Amino acid sequence: xxxxxxxxxxxxxxxxxxxxxxxxxxxVKTQLNPPSSSCSTRNxxxxxxxxxPQNVRVYGCVIGAQRGxxxxxxNSFELVFDPNTDSIDRSFLExxxxxxQKVFPGFYVLGWYSTGSDxxxxxxxxxxxxxxxxxxxxxxxxxxxxxHSQKDLPVTIYESEFHVIDGIPQPIxxxxxxxxxxxxxxxxxxxxxxxxxxSDGGSAATQxxxxxxxxxxxxxxxNSRIRVLFQYLVAMQKGDIPCDNSLMRQAASLLRSxxxxxxxxxxxxxxxxxxxxxxxxxxxxxxxxxxNMNEVVDKFRTAYKKxxxxxxxxxxxxxx
Amino acid sequence: MNKMEALITSIQGLxxxxxxxxxxxxxxxxxxxxxxxxxxxxxxxxxxxxPSIHSLGYLYxxxxxxxxxxxxxxxxxxxxxxxxxxxxxxxxxASEKFVILCKRFKDRVFKDPLRGVGPMLSAVRKLVxxxxxxxxxxxxxxxxxxxxxKCYLAGFSILSDDIVEVDEPRDFHLYCYYGGMICxxxxxxxKASELLYNVVTAPMHEVNSIAFEAYKKYILVNxxxxxxxxxxxxxxxxxxxxxxxxxxxxxxxxxxxxxxDGKISELEAVVVAYSSDFENDNNLGLVKQAVxxxxxxxxxxxxxxxxxxxxxxxxxxxxxxxxxxxxxHVLQMIQDGQxxxxxxxxxxxxRFLEDPEQYKTSEMIDVMDSxxxxxxxxxxxxxxxxxxxxCDPLYVGKSQVGRERQRYDFGDDFDxxxxxxx
Numbered sequence: 001x002x003x004x005x006x007x008x009x010x011x012x013x014x015x016x017x018x019x020x021x022x023x024x025x026x027x028v029k030t031q032l033n034p035p036s037s038s039c040s041t042r043n044x045x046x047x048x049x050x051x052x053p054q055n056v057r058v059y060g061c062v063i064g065a066q067r068g069x070x071x072x073x074x075n076s077f078e079l080v081f082d083p084n085t086d087s088i089d090r091s092f093l094e095x096x097x098x099x100x101q102k103v104f105p106g107f108y109v110l111g112w113y114s115t116g117s118d119x120x121x122x123x124x125x126x127x128x129x130x131x132x133x134x135x136x137x138x139x140x141x142x143x144x145x146x147x148h149s150q151k152d153l154p155v156t157i158y159e160s161e162f163h164v165i166d167g168i169p170q171p172i173x174x175x176x177x178x179x180x181x182x183x184x185x186x187x188x189x190x191x192x193x194x195x196x197x198x199s200d201g202g203s204a205a206t207q208x209x210x211x212x213x214x215x216x217x218x219x220x221x222x223n224s225r226i227r228v229l230f231q232y233l234v235a236m237q238k239g240d241i242p243c244d245n246s247l248m249r250q251a252a253s254l255l256r257s258x259x260x261x262x263x264x265x266x267x268x269x270x271x272x273x274x275x276x277x278x279x280x281x282x283x284x285x286x287x288x289x290x291x292n293m294n295e296v297v298d299k300f301r302t303a304y305k306k307x308x309x310x311x312x313x314x315x316x317x318x319x320x
Numbered sequence: 321m322n323k324m325e326a327l328i329t330s331i332q333g334l335x336x337x338x339x340x341x342x343x344x345x346x347x348x349x350x351x352x353x354x355x356x357x358x359x360x361x362x363x364x365x366x367x368x369x370x371p372s373i374h375s376l377g378y379l380y381x382x383x384x385x386x387x388x389x390x391x392x393x394x395x396x397x398x399x400x401x402x403x404x405x406x407x408x409x410x411x412x413x414a415s416e417k418f419v420i421l422c423k424r425f426k427d428r429v430f431k432d433p434l435r436g437v438g439p440m441l442s443a444v445r446k447l448v449x450x451x452x453x454x455x456x457x458x459x460x461x462x463x464x465x466x467x468x469x470k471c472y473l474a475g476f477s478i479l480s481d482d483i484v485e486v487d488e489p490r491d492f493h494l495y496c497y498y499g500g501m502i503c504x505x506x507x508x509x510x511k512a513s514e515l516l517y518n519v520v521t522a523p524m525h526e527v528n529s530i531a532f533e534a535y536k537k538y539i540l541v542n543x544x545x546x547x548x549x550x551x552x553x554x555x556x557x558x559x560x561x562x563x564x565x566x567x568x569x570x571x572x573x574x575x576x577x578x579x580x581d582g583k584i585s586e587l588e589a590v591v592v593a594y595s596s597d598f599e600n601d602n603n604l605g606l607v608k609q610a611v612x613x614x615x616x617x618x619x620x621x622x623x624x625x626x627x628x629x630x631x632x633x634x635x636x637x638x639x640x641x642x643x644x645x646x647x648x649h650v651l652q653m654i655q656d657g658q659x660x661x662x663x664x665x666x667x668x669x670x671r672f673l674e675d676p677e678q679y680k681t682s683e684m685i686d687v688m689d690s691x692x693x694x695x696x697x698x699x700x701x702x703x704x705x706x707x708x709x710x711c712d713p714l715y716v717g718k719s720q721v722g723r724e725r726q727r728y729d730f731g732d733d734f735d736x737x738x739x740x741x742x
Contacts, residue, residue: 272680278688279679285695292702296709303715 004175011138011157011178012072015186017062017113018155019193020076021142024058025115029144032056057081059088059114059126062140063100063107071138072181073110075100086122087129088112097133111138117145119158119173127160128171136160139173153180327351328368331377341376345413348380366398375410378402383421396435399425403439408446415447419457426461433469440465441474453484460494467498472505479503479511484701493519493530500537504606509545516541520565521557527564535565536601539572543610547617549576571597575607579614582621584639587611615640615649616658623659623672631668643668 059081064073077096080089097109112130114123119141130137136159143154158173165172182190229251235241236248330347333340366385369378382402386395399421411418422443429436440462447456459478466475479499486492496519503512519534535553542548551573553562566573571594578587591598591607598604618638622629631643631650640646650670653659660673677684709715 268680271682271685272678275679275681275684275688278685278692282688282692282695285692285699289695289699289702292699292706296702296706299706299709299715299719302719303709303712 004177006161006174007136007159007176008069009159009176010070011176012070012181013140013155013157013178014064014072014074014181014183015190017073017076017140018142018153019189021058021060021113021115021140022144024060024078025056025142025144028058029056057115060112061093061096061109062111062113062138063104064110065106065108066110071110073138073140074107075104076113076140079112086125088126090129109133109137111140113140113142115142115144117143124160124171124173127173138176327377328365331369331374341410341413344376348377352380352384372405372407375402375406376414378406379411379414379417379421383417386421386424396425396428400435400439403443403446406446408449411446415456418443418447422458423461426465429465430468433465434471436465437462437469437471437474441478444478448481453482455483455486455488455491455495457488457491460491460498463495463498463502467501467505470505472502475499475502476506476508479515489522489524490528490530493522493528493534496522497530497534500534500541504537504541509541513538513541513545517554520561521554523558524560527560531561531565532568533601535561536569536572536603537606539569539576540603540606540610543576543579544606544613547579547613547620549580551576575610579610579617582614582618584611584614587614616653619649619653620659623661626672628669628671631663631670634670 058078060076060078062073062076064071064075066072077100079096080092081087082089100107109130111134112126119139123139127137127139139158139160141156141158143156145154147154155178157176157178159176160171161174162169163172164170232241233248233251236243327347330344365381366378369381379402382395382399386399403422403425422440426436426440440458444456444458444462447458448454462478463475466472475498479502483492483495496515500512500515500519503509503515516534516538519531520538522531524531539549553565557565574590574594575587578590588611591611595604598607615638619634622634622637631646634650635641635643635646638646638649640649647663650659650661650663654661654663660675662671662673663669664671
C-alpha cells in the first residue's frame with residue numbers, strides 16, 4: 001500500500017474522466033471478448049496489454065488545469081500503447097495533445113490513467129516517460145472489478161515522490177486524496193447514466209415514480225447505515241467490542257448537529273406539513289379504494305344480473 | 321360395555337396427530353347412535369378423558385349426553401369447562417357439532433346469562449381462529465347472551481373484528497341486529513347506525529321480522545345520532561324491503577316527522593300517544609333518548625346562526641323551561657365534544673367557537689396513520705375480491721372479454737359458426 005502523499009496539493013476530479021476511462025475499458029473489453037464468442041482469431045488492437053479479458057489494461061492521458069495548489073482534472077483521452085516496448089506511443093501523444101490544446105487552450109497534460117487493481121512496476125516507467133511533459137504527473141487508476149459491497153469509487157490518484165529505499169532515492173507511488181467536482185452538464189449526464197431516466201422526460205406519472213424511487217432508495221440506504229452505527233454502539237455499550245473513543249466522539253458530534261432547528265415554530269410547521277401530507281395520501285387512498293370498489297361492483301353486476309332488466313321496480317339491483 | 325371401553329381407548333390413543341384424528345372422527349361418527357342410548361355411562365366416560373387433549377371424543381360424548389330433553393346438572397358445568405380448554409384444531413374437524421353444543425348451552429344458560437358469557441366468548445374465539453373474517457353461527461348467539469347479561473363491553477369486543485365472509489344470511493341479520501343493540505347500550509350510535517343499516521339494506525327475498533325490528537331501531541338511532549329522518553328507505557335496500565317495511569312503522573314515521581319540525585311539545589305529545597306501541601317493541605327507552613336529543617339538535621342549529629347568545633334566549637328558542645337547564649345542556653354538549661363554546665357565567669352569555677382542531681399535533685399523526693393503514697387493508701380486500709370475480713365463470717361468460725374469446729373458440733361448437741368450413 002502506497003503511503004499518503006505529502007505534497008499538499010488538492011486534487012479535484014471530474015466525473016467525465018471516470019466515465020471516459022470506464023467507457024474506454026468497456027469498449028476494449030467487449031471488442032476483445034465479443035458476446036458471440038465464436039471466433040477466437042481476431043485482430044487484437046494494439047492498445048491492449050494482456051490477452052485475457054480481465055487483465056486488459058487501457059491507457060490514456062488526463063488533462064486539466066493547475067491553479068496554485070489545486071489540480072483540477074477535467075478531461076482525458078486515449079493513448080496507444082505498444083506492448084512490445086512497454087511504452088506509450090510518443091508521436092500519437094503529441095498529436096493528440098496539439099489537437100486538444102486547440103480546443104481547450106487552458107488545459108495541459110496533467111498525467112495519465114490506466115485500469116487495474118493496483119499500481120505495478122512498469123507503470124513507473126511510463127510515469128517517468130511522462131515526466132518530461134509534466135514534471136510531476138498524476139496517475140489515475142481505475143479498478144474495473146465490480147464490488148457490490150464497496151461504497152466508494154474505485155478510483156485512486158497516485159503521485160510520485162522520491163523516497164530513500166535501500167540507500168538509493170527512488171520514485172514511488174504515493175496515494176493522494178481527491179474530491180469530485182461537477183459541472184451542471186456533468187451532473188445531468190451522471191444522473192442519466194445512474195437512473196436511466198427516460199430521455200423524453202416521460203409522463204408525469206413515470207417522473208414521479210422515478211423521483212419517489214430515488215428518494216426511497218436514498219432513505220433506505222440512510223436507514224441501513226444508521227442501523228449499522230446503532231448496532232455498533234449498542235455492542236460497544238454491552239462490552240462486546242472494545243470502546244473506540246474517537247468513533248464515539250464522531251457519533252456524538254453527528255448527533256449534536258442533527259436537529260438543525262429546534263424552535264417551537266419549526267415543530268409547529270413541521271407537524272402541520274406532515275399532517276398535510278398524510279391527509280393527502282389518505283385522500284389518495286380513499287380515491288383508490290373507491291375506484292376499486294366501483295370495478296368490483298361493475299363486475300358483480302355483469303356476472304349476476306338477471307336477464308329481465310325491464311322490470312317495474314327500476315331493476316338497478318342485482319337481486320330480485 | 322365393551323364397545324364403550326374400546327371407544328375410550330381409541331379416543332385416548334388416537335388423539336395425537338392429524339391422520340389419527342381423522343380416523344378417530346370416522347369411528348366416532350359410527351358410534352354416535354350407541355353413545356346416545358347409553359346416557360348413564362356417558363358422564364363416567366367423561367371422567368376418564370381430558371378435554372384439552374381428547375377434545376374431539378369429549379365433544380361427541382358431550383353432544384350425545386345433551387341431545388335428550390333432560391340434562392344432568394353437571395353437564396352445563398362440564399360444557400363450560402370444556403369450551404374453555406378445548407383444542408381448536410380438533411374442534412375444527414367437527415365444527416357443526418361444536419356449534420350445536422354451544423347453542424344448547426346457550427339455551428340452557430339463558431336464564432342466568434352471566435355464567436355463559438365467558439365460555440361463549442372463548443367458543444367464538446376458538447372458532448374464529450380457523451378463518452378470522454368469517455361469520456359463524458355462534459356470533460349472534462354470543463351477542464344475544466351478552467345482551468341478556470348486559471355485558472356490553474364483552475359483546476363489543478366481538479364486534480370490533482371485521483367480517484368479510486358470511487355463510488348464512490340469517491346469521492348475518494341476527495349478528496348485525498344484536499350488534500346494533502349492543503352499540504346502543506354502549507351509546508356508540510354511529511356504529512349502531514351502521515350495523516342496523518346493514519340489516520335494513522341486506523338482500524332478502526322475503527321480509528323477515530329481524531328487518532322490521534331493525535328498521536324501527538334504525539330510524540330512532542339515526543334521529544339520535546345525526547338528527548336526520550327520511551321517509552324512504554336507503555336506495556340500496558332490496559325492493560322487497562322497500563315495499564313492505566314502511567307499512568308497520570307508522571308510529572316511528574310520526575316521531576321522525578315531528579322531530580324534523582323541531583317542536584319539543586308536539587313531539588312529546590306524539591310519544592305519549594303511541595307509547596303503548598313503543599312499549600311493545602321495547603323501544604320506549606330509545607324514543608325517550610331521541611326526544612332528549614332534539615334539544616341538542618336545536619342548540620346545534622343555533623350555533624350555525626349566532627355567534628353569541630344569552631342563556632335565556634337559548635332557553636326560549638329551544639323551549640327549555642329556564643336558563644339553568646339551558647346551561648346544563650350546553651355544558652353537557654361541550655363536555656361531549658358536540659359543540660365548542662365558552663360560557664360566561666357573569667352575564668350569562670354563551671360564545672360559540674370554531675372547531676379548534678388544527679390537525680397539526682403528533683397525536684393526529686397517529687390517528688391518520690391508523691386510518692390510512694385501515695384503508696390500505698380495505699383496498700387489498702377489494703383487489704382480492706376483484707381478482708376472484710374476474711376468474712368467476714359467470715362473469716367471464718357474460719363480459720365482453722368472455723364473448724370475444726368464444727368467437728375464437730373453434731373446437732367446440734360448429735353450429736354457432738356457420739361460416740366455418742373444414
